[in-house]
Amino acid sequence: MRQLSVExxxxxxADQQIVRGLSLDVPRGEVHAIMGPNGSGKSTLAKVxxxxxxxxVTRGKVTMxxxxxxxxxxxxxxxxxxxxxxxxPSEVPGxxxxxxxxxxxxxxxxxxxxxxxxxxxxxxxxxxxLLGMDRAFTSRSVNEGFSGGEKKxxxxxxxxxxxxxxxxxxxxxxxxxIDALKTVAHGVNSLRGPNIGILLITHYQRIxxxxxxxxxxxxxxxxxxxxxxKELALELEERGYDWAREAEGEMALTR
Amino acid sequence: xxxxxxxxxxxxxxxxxxxPEVHVRDAGTGLSEKTIHYISDVxxxxxxxxxxxxxxxxxxxxxxxxxxWASKDLETINFDKIRYYLSPGTTAKRSWDEVPEDxxxxxxxxxIPEQERKFLAGVEAQFDSEAVYSNIKKAVGEQGVIFVxxxxxxxxxxxxxxxxxxxxxxxxxxxxxxxxxxxxxGGSFIYVPPGVKVKHPLQAYFRINAENFxxxxxxxxxxxxxxxxxxxEGCTAPKFNTATLHSAVVELVALKGAKIQYITVQNxxxxxxxxxxxxxxxxxxxxxxxxDCNIGSRLTxxxxxxxxxxxxxxxxxxxxxxxxxxxxxxxGAKMIHAADETTSNIISKSISIGTGRATYRxxxxxxxxxKHCKNNTECDALLINATSRTDTYPAITVRGTGNxxxxxxxxxxxxxxxxxxxxxxxxxEAQAMSLSVNGFVNDLVRQFPMEYSVELKRLIELEMxxxxx
Numbered sequence: 001m002r003q004l005s006v007e008x009x010x011x012x013x014a015d016q017q018i019v020r021g022l023s024l025d026v027p028r029g030e031v032h033a034i035m036g037p038n039g040s041g042k043s044t045l046a047k048v049x050x051x052x053x054x055x056x057v058t059r060g061k062v063t064m065x066x067x068x069x070x071x072x073x074x075x076x077x078x079x080x081x082x083x084x085x086x087x088x089p090s091e092v093p094g095x096x097x098x099x100x101x102x103x104x105x106x107x108x109x110x111x112x113x114x115x116x117x118x119x120x121x122x123x124x125x126x127x128x129x130l131l132g133m134d135r136a137f138t139s140r141s142v143n144e145g146f147s148g149g150e151k152k153x154x155x156x157x158x159x160x161x162x163x164x165x166x167x168x169x170x171x172x173x174x175x176x177x178i179d180a181l182k183t184v185a186h187g188v189n190s191l192r193g194p195n196i197g198i199l200l201i202t203h204y205q206r207i208x209x210x211x212x213x214x215x216x217x218x219x220x221x222x223x224x225x226x227x228x229x230k231e232l233a234l235e236l237e238e239r240g241y242d243w244a245r246e247a248e249g250e251m252a253l254t255r
Numbered sequence: 256x257x258x259x260x261x262x263x264x265x266x267x268x269x270x271x272x273x274x275p276e277v278h279v280r281d282a283g284t285g286l287s288e289k290t291i292h293y294i295s296d297v298x299x300x301x302x303x304x305x306x307x308x309x310x311x312x313x314x315x316x317x318x319x320x321x322x323x324w325a326s327k328d329l330e331t332i333n334f335d336k337i338r339y340y341l342s343p344g345t346t347a348k349r350s351w352d353e354v355p356e357d358x359x360x361x362x363x364x365x366x367i368p369e370q371e372r373k374f375l376a377g378v379e380a381q382f383d384s385e386a387v388y389s390n391i392k393k394a395v396g397e398q399g400v401i402f403v404x405x406x407x408x409x410x411x412x413x414x415x416x417x418x419x420x421x422x423x424x425x426x427x428x429x430x431x432x433x434x435x436x437x438x439x440x441g442g443s444f445i446y447v448p449p450g451v452k453v454k455h456p457l458q459a460y461f462r463i464n465a466e467n468f469x470x471x472x473x474x475x476x477x478x479x480x481x482x483x484x485x486x487x488e489g490c491t492a493p494k495f496n497t498a499t500l501h502s503a504v505v506e507l508v509a510l511k512g513a514k515i516q517y518i519t520v521q522n523x524x525x526x527x528x529x530x531x532x533x534x535x536x537x538x539x540x541x542x543x544x545x546x547d548c549n550i551g552s553r554l555t556x557x558x559x560x561x562x563x564x565x566x567x568x569x570x571x572x573x574x575x576x577x578x579x580x581x582x583x584x585x586x587g588a589k590m591i592h593a594a595d596e597t598t599s600n601i602i603s604k605s606i607s608i609g610t611g612r613a614t615y616r617x618x619x620x621x622x623x624x625x626k627h628c629k630n631n632t633e634c635d636a637l638l639i640n641a642t643s644r645t646d647t648y649p650a651i652t653v654r655g656t657g658n659x660x661x662x663x664x665x666x667x668x669x670x671x672x673x674x675x676x677x678x679x680x681x682x683x684e685a686q687a688m689s690l691s692v693n694g695f696v697n698d699l700v701r702q703f704p705m706e707y708s709v710e711l712k713r714l715i716e717l718e719m720x721x722x723x724x
Contacts, residue, residue: 050679053671078681090676093667094694103690104680141694158680 081165185210270491311436408444442472539565578611
């Protein structure tokens with residue numbers, strides 16, 4: 001059961017239905033892309049999986065390697081191997097990237113075990129090099145005064161350092177120029193492998209040219225209306241979300 | 256009570272434990288002339304000190320509580336129920352081996368002897384009313400540096416002591432300085448001869464062990480011309496159900512070109528009223544710097560001040576206050592410019608958690624006839640919960656032309672999104688809070704000596720752990 005499994009998920013925020021019966025399995029070793037227009041509930045899905053307190057799950061269940069996620073606090077989910085690269089990462093004033101990540105890595109060690117500083121920095125610098133980041137960056141406060149590209153790169157740096165079992169990338173491509181996009185994609189690709197399942201949430205097909213998914217799902221009005229291989233993204237790009245919406249209509253009719 | 260008990264009540268807060276009392280000298284409960292005479296007799300005070308105390312008592316009784324501007328909580332202090340002097344009846348020892356076993360245990364648990372070996376030039380440890388240990392490293396003593404308790408200072412070094420004692424902070428400065436003048440006991444007396452730069456810090460540790468007790472230490476530090484000294488004080492007390500009073504007076508004198516740095520890390524338990532008067536006098540080209548960290552206590556009222564008396568003198572207050580549930584940190588700074596080309600700097604950061612309340616009161620005074628004076632004031636407040644409170648009362652009077660003053664204030668809040676973001680990285684809510692708070696004070700803490708920034712970080716973590724979930 002090495003997979004992140006979403007089953008008939010229904011989510012509301014302030015009495016408004018956002019996710020309506022979504023099911024999806026992301027096994028480790030695979031990259032799944034969810035594409036959808038604005039307001040389709042993509043980001044809500046990401047936040048619900050991470051345990052954001054503002055959302056209410058009204059039905060359905062989510063398991064990670066067989067364990068019920070809804071019984072875990074956000075930090076427990078994270079320590080068990082779930083990572084969310086935020087669309088809009090928060091600033092943490094006064095806390096440097098080095099100290100922040102160090103606390104995060106330390107939080108994953110067994111009680112009483114102290115992180116070895118030299119090993120930690122060696123790994124940190126290696127990952128920064130991979131992402132084309134300057135070492136001086138580690139002494140800047142987390143996301144404070146960062147450009148859009150710097151924020152996204154910092155998210156991927158954290159992903160690389162924390163080595164999760166499942167990573168959700170929420171619109172990591174938005175606001176990136178083509179060079180930054182390539183660097184970020186290179187970072188993500190280098191992390192791909194049999195031990196990680198990746199869920200890539202995006203509005204545009206563009207990033208999928210660089211991070212080629214194994215599966216593509218189209219999300220409209222809170223549920224997945226089409227699934228297919230990587231070619232589905234191209235088809236969608238060509239035919240537009242209206243075509244996907246028709247599918248939503250068909251689905252509604254067949255109920 | 257001299258019974259030995261092995262069972263000690265331990266709580267997660269490191270200072271929260273108490274051993275049975277072993278006091279031989281006890282002035283009893285309440286305050287009257289009799290109390291003063293008891294203290295003076297036991298301490299074998301010279302006559303001028305006894306008279307000083309009596310004047311203190313008279314002033315204390317005459318002055319009203321400052322409740323027209325300060326917290327009404329002051330009115331809950333019952334001065335008749337407090338014990339004003341308690342001591343084991345021994346003199347301060349030069350070696351830890353000579354300190355009575357049960358008292359030594361207390362300081363060992365607080366880590367004092369260990370810190371002394373590691374990085375201090377001298378240590379004084381006060382237990383309730385009197386110093387039980389006082390020692391200075393041989394090399395420092397040989398340079399002529401004096402570091403003793405106030406009682407020993409006034410007896411053995413009257414020529415220096417008397418000249419400055421009560422001069423920076425007169426008896427009638429406020430009700431609590433008067434109270435201290437009446438019943439003071441313990442605290443440090445330090446003299447640094449001209450040109451001597453004491454490399455490592457001198458440290459005093461103030462420990463309240465007894466219930467219903469008032470601790471009134473009196474510290475006087477004189478840095479002679481061109482000398483430098485750093486003094487650090489730490490404070491703890493166990494959690495009792497009844498109120499405990501700590502009311503110290505600290506006077507600093509930096510003579511021409513001298514530098515004094517005074518660092519406080521207080522971690523009083525939530526039953527302590529901490530009402531302290533601290534003031535430094537900076538002569539020509541001298542520098543007085545207060546680093547003040549206030550964690551714990553029920554109510555703290557403390558406004559370290561510098562009187563910039565000499566040309567080109569400098570004053571600085573860097574302060575951090577953390578007010579947890581039910582606590583009120585009423586802190587700030589005062590800078591009195593009294594000469595040309597004097598500069599002062601105040602940076603204050605406060606954190607309010609739960610129903611905690613932080614108040615900043617600042618006073619900067621530059622009279623009309625002065626030239627080329629500068630002041631910079633920054634005060635930032637961080638609110639953790641919706642029920643937390645912060646107030647700022649800056650009083651800046653700058654008259655005349657050619658003086659520069661700058662004032663900035665901010666209030667910020669730890670947002671739910673920020674905490675969620677940090678939790679998503681695997682940090683518990685408490686860890687996320689404590690990291691945010693440490694981030695907030697970080698730029699200030701970086702200016703502290705390393706050992707103290709580590710200690711402060713740990714104290715903040717303990718506070719946040721206790722306050723979340």
